[in-house]
Amino acid sequence: MYVLKNCRLVPELTEDYNSEFADIVIEGQRIVDITGPEKACCSAERVFDAEGCTVMPGMFDLHTHISYTGFGDLHDGGRSEYKILLDTIKHVTDCLNAGFTTLRDAGGKPGLCASVRDAIDDGSLVGPDIKVCGRLMSPTELGNKANKWADETIHEIDSSDSIRKGVREEVRDGADYIKYVASGAVTLKGSNPKIPIATYEEVKKVVEEAAFKGRYVAAHCHDTDSILLCLKAGVYTIEHASLLNDACMEILKEGRQFIVPTISCTGAKLASGEGKPAYAAYMANDTAKQILEGAVKSMVRASEDGLIVGLGTDTGMPNIFHGNNAMELVYRKNLGGLQDAEILKQATIYSALISGEEEDKGTVKSGKLADLIVVDGKPDKDVSCLLDGIKMVIKRGRVVRA
C-alpha cells in the first residue's frame, strides 16, 4: 500500500469525493481510499508527494496504430521484422509515458499488436492496456494493394462466406473487436473518402458475424452516407466520422453507438494553414478541405449536442507520432473551441464508457484501477499542460514513470 499525497483533483473526473485536494491510497492495482489531505499518510509504507499537482485518470486513445511509425512509409520502409517489433514496443512505451494508459489499436501488422498486448497483460512488458482488431477488414477497393503495408494489413472480404471466414480468422488471431473500412480512405491512392465502399448488406453481415463471436464492429467512415449506413447496420463505433448530418445525429442521440473522431490527422495542417496533410496527397484539394474541416465541425456538433464523444488520434499515420497523443486534446480546444473539462472527459470517462471499462477506469474513484497521471498544471483550465507537464504515470497501481 502507498499514498499519493497532496493531490489536486478535477471535480468532473472524480467520483465520491468533493474537495479540491486529497490523499489517494493505493493498494495492489486499485485505489482503496480517497481522504482529506494528511489523513492517510501515517499508516502507509510509502508516500509520494504530488505537491499540489493535478491528479487525473489515465487517458485513452481509442484510435491509434501502434505498429506504424508516423513516418510516410508507415510500418514498411525496409524495416526488419525485429525492428518493427522493437519500434512497436517503443511506441506503446511513449504513449504510456505521455499519460495514455489504455490504447485501442485500429489496425496494423498481423499478429504483432496482439502479441504486444498479451506481453503487457501477462506482465512481461510494461505498457498501456491495449485492445486490438488485427487486420483492417475491407471490401475489395482501389488502393488496397497499392503498397506493401496496405497489402499486408488490409483483409479483403466481400461475399457472405468470406465475411464469415474473415471475421473468424481475425478473432482466431486475437482480435478484441472488428475493424471494417466502410468508406473510401484518404491515404490510399485512388480511394475516395466521400463515397461508401460497402453496401448495407455487407456491413450488416460483418456486424452479425462479429456479434456471433462476441465482438463489436468499429467502422472507418468519412462521408455521410457510409456513416448512416453503418449506424443503421449496427456498427458500434464510427471512426473519424467526418461528415455527420441530422439523420446521423438522430441515431447517435439514442446513445447506443458512438463516434471516435481523430482530429490529430488533420489538425496540424489546418492549424498552420499549410493546406492538406501529406497523407492526403492523393486527394483532390476540395475533397481534402471538405473532409478535414468537416471532421472538426462534426466533432464540435456532436459534443455541443451532448453526445458521448470518444478520443482517437490516428497516431502512427504519417506525421502523427506516438507520445504526442495529447495533441488531440489541444486540437479539440484550439480548432473546435471545446471546453477543457469536456475534452478531459472525452479522453477519460467517455472513452472508458465506449470501451466498456467504466466500472474500472475513467475517473478517480475508490475501488477503480489506479491508472493515474500527475500533471504539473491545471488541465481542466488548459489541456495544453498535458503536452509536457506529465510528472508521474501510474498504471494499475504501479508507478511506471516518475
Ligand SMILES: [Zn+2]
Ligand atoms: Zn486509423
